[in-house]
Amino acid sequence: MRLNKKIIITVMIVLIIGLFSSVAYFTLYDKKEVAHLSYNEFVGKMNKGKIKTVYLVDAPKIQGILKDSTSFETDNPRTENFKEMLLVNNVQVDENKGNLMVTNIISFVGFIIVLGATGIFLSRQSSKQTSREFSKMSNMEAIDQGDIKINFANVAGNEEAKISIMDLVDFLKNPEKYAKYGARIPRGVMLYGPPGTGKTLLAKALAGEANVPFFAVSGSDFVQIYAGLGAGRIRSLFKKAREKGKSVIFIDEIDALGKKRDGFNGSDETDRTLNALLTEMSGFNENDGIIVVAATNRLDTLDDALLRPGRFDRQIEIGLPDVNARQQILKLYSKTKPLAKDIDLKKLAHETVYFSGAKLENLLNESAILAAKDNTEFIDLKHIDKAYYTVIAGEEKKDRSTISQKDREITAYHEAGHALVTKVIAPLNKVSKVTIIPSTKGAGGFSMNIPPDKMYRTKKDMIHSVKIALAGRVAEELIFGEENITTGASNDIEKATQTIVSMIKQFGMNKKIGMLNYDILHGHSQGSVDDEIVNECRRIMEELYKETKTILAENRELLGCIAKQLLIRESLNEEDIDKLINKSIKEAL
Ligand SMILES: Nc1ncnc2c1ncn2[C@@H]1O[C@H](COP(=O)(O)OP(=O)(O)OP(=O)(O)O)[C@@H](O)[C@H]1O
Numbered sequence: 285m286r287l288n289k290k291i292i293i294t295v296m297i298v299l300i301i302g303l304f305s306s307v308a309y310f311t312l313y314d315k316k317e318v319a320h321l322s323y324n325e326f327v328g329k330m331n332k333g334k335i336k337t338v339y340l341v342d343a344p345k346i347q348g349i350l351k352d353s354t355s356f357e358t359d360n361p362r363t364e365n366f367k368e369m370l371l372v373n374n375v376q377v378d379e380n381k382g383n384l385m386v387t388n389i390i391s392f393v394g395f396i397i398v399l400g401a402t403g404i405f406l407s408r409q410s411s412k413q414t415s416r417e418f419s420k421m422s423n424m425e426a427i428d429q430g431d432i433k434i435n436f437a438n439v440a441g442n443e444e445a446k447i448s449i450m451d452l453v454d455f456l457k458n459p460e461k462y463a464k465y466g467a468r469i470p471r472g473v474m475l476y477g478p479p480g481t482g483k484t485l486l487a488k489a490l491a492g493e494a495n496v497p498f499f500a501v502s503g504s505d506f507v508q509i510y511a512g513l514g515a516g517r518i519r520s521l522f523k524k525a526r527e528k529g530k531s532v533i534f535i536d537e538i539d540a541l542g543k544k545r546d547g548f549n550g551s552d553e554t555d556r557t558l559n560a561l562l563t564e565m566s567g568f569n570e571n572d573g574i575i576v577v578a579a580t581n582r583l584d585t586l587d588d589a590l591l592r593p594g595r596f597d598r599q600i601e602i603g604l605p606d607v608n609a610r611q612q613i614l615k616l617y618s619k620t621k622p623l624a625k626d627i628d629l630k631k632l633a634h635e636t637v638y639f640s641g642a643k644l645e646n647l648l649n650e651s652a653i654l655a656a657k658d659n660t661e662f663i664d665l666k667h668i669d670k671a672y673y674t675v676i677a678g679e680e681k682k683d684r685s686t687i688s689q690k691d692r693e694i695t696a697y698h699e700a701g702h703a704l705v706t707k708v709i710a711p712l713n714k715v716s717k718v719t720i721i722p723s724t725k726g727a728g729g730f731s732m733n734i735p736p737d738k739m740y741r742t743k744k745d746m747i748h749s750v751k752i753a754l755a756g757r758v759a760e761e762l763i764f765g766e767e768n769i770t771t772g773a774s775n776d777i778e779k780a781t782q783t784i785v786s787m788i789k790q791f792g793m794n795k796k797i798g799m800l801n802y803d804i805l806h807g808h809s810q811g812s813v814d815d816e817i818v819n820e821c822r823r824i825m826e827e828l829y830k831e832t833k834t835i836l837a838e839n840r841e842l843l844g845c846i847a848k849q850l851l852i853r854e855s856l857n858e859e860d861i862d863k864l865i866n867k868s869i870k871e872a873l
Pocket residue numbers: 438439440441442477478479480481482483484485486536579580581613616640641642643645
């Protein structure tokens with residue numbers, strides 16, 4: 285289509301140039317000094333032998349040249365013996381020039397017709413192609429997994445995500461099994477995380493493992509689409525999938541379709557497309573075995589409607605790979621590449637902090653290209669070094685790859701602080717993951733801390749959660765000094781404040797303030813805060829901070845141990861942390 289557009293534009297240009305030059309030609313020709321002679325004057329001059337040439341044409345006027353080289357024009361007598369008369373009077377008769385003009389005109393007109401026709405033909409062709417493209421868009425072909433054959437073996441790292449997706453494979457393989465128990469199969473799964481972390485790959489692997497067709501569209505394809513086409517496309521996509529029975533529908537960049545609606549962004553058209561998607565999703569039969577997988581880099585910008593139960597209610601974070609995962613990804617992609625013996629993938633994994641899977645793949649690919657250019661037998665360190673800079677070149681300075689070692693250390697101690705305090709004061713909480721790899725939420729790192737499921741939270745639980753929240757900052761202060769505490773604790777402080785305030789204002793857990801709900805007392809709208817409450821909050825916060833500090837100071841060595849492991853491995857799971865703690869307990873005995 286692009287090519288045809290080019291042709292059409294070229295044709296247009298040629299046409300316009302042709303038109304202008306012809307107009308110019310004829311105008312100039314006309315503009316030449318031409319004397320108008322009456323037929324009698326003409327005959328008079330002819331008799332005097334003053335006429336050199338006459339251009340004989342079949343037109344009302346004829347032109348010619350006098351012996352003194354001036355042009356003239358006169359009426360065409362159209363008599364049968366006119367030519368003979370001229371010849372008899374020694375006048376050159378030129379039937380070509382006139383014809384030439386006529387031919388010129390004819391051929392010019394012909395030229396235009398041909399060009400026009402070609403133009404119309406081409407544009408028809410291209411509009412045919414456009415409509416073909418449109419129908420292709422709405423008739424989305426299923427990509428046969430037989431050809432793609434991507435399964436979990438093609439995805440390295442991402443272990444947690446793989447486990448969640450494993451469940452879905454079973455849903456797809458045996459929907460009947462779940463139907464028997466009246467279980468509702470998840471319809472939508474939202475994969476979210478930074479670019480290039482393998483979201484598309486995982487969706488394909490889901491289809492590949494379950495051996496069902498895979499249909500893919502991208503939300504950005506729907507942007508600037510003709511009215512109504514987007515919604516139609518969604519409908520026919522689902523129709524196609526339903527015809528195939530079990531299948532996976534993948535919608536990449538769903539944020540392009542499902543941005544939060546705030547009345548400013550988002551056109552009617554994307555709204556219509558989004559609504560069509562939501563309708564289709566609630567429309568298909570519970571156990572049809574169709575799973576819609578969507579991917580986005582920004583979960584927080586999505587329209588809430590998308591995340592409601594029965595829609596994309598399963599959300600799986602696909603984060604940047606930690607050092608272990610990076611090594612696995614490097615291993616996966618170096619399988620087909622002749623790496624020099626001295627290349628240590630483990631070391632390389634350590635040097636590629638904050639690289640996504642796509643970037644790692646790119647790194648090895650660039651290295652391979654460099655080696656091929658060099659005609660060396662192996663891809664060696666020199667190639668990898670050079671490729672490294674190609675891959676990170678042109679990236680913003682604030683790219684995470686350039687996060688300084690100091691920042692990593694602070695993050696490591698901060699996160700280790702959260703994890704350790706959890707282990708010491710709330711051993712029933714599950715610390716499923718601690719990492720210094722930034723999450724999509726933008727924090728430096730994070731530790732996942734899940735309190736056990738309980739109907740109520742006790743006062744003690746709440747105090748513990750405040751201490752756990754404060755532990756990050758406490759660790760920073762303890763290790764790096766009061767001067768070097770960071771902004772990294774802002775979310776923690778928010779959480780701790782919220783908990784303390786609600787203990788006082790809502791739950792009647794403070795003796796001094798008493799069992800009053802202050803929001804009701806003051807009225808919500810004023811939001812006024814009593815000095816007494818502020819003072820009490822501050823006192824409690826300071827007290828809990830001190831207590832947390834004591835806990836970490838007593839376990840300083842262990843804190844260092846966890847932080848150092850974090851710096852080496854970047855993420856630790858509960859088992860790893862337990863091992864470290866047990867080891868240090870044994871050593872202490
Ligand atoms: N965990 C991984 N294992 C193996 N390859 C990976 C992994 N992550 C990324 N890749 C490589 O990166 C490429 C891009 O990944 P993919 O398209 O799945 O990323 P994405 O998360 O969907 O990115 P985007 O958000 O930009 O769409 C893959 O084709 C694959 O080569």
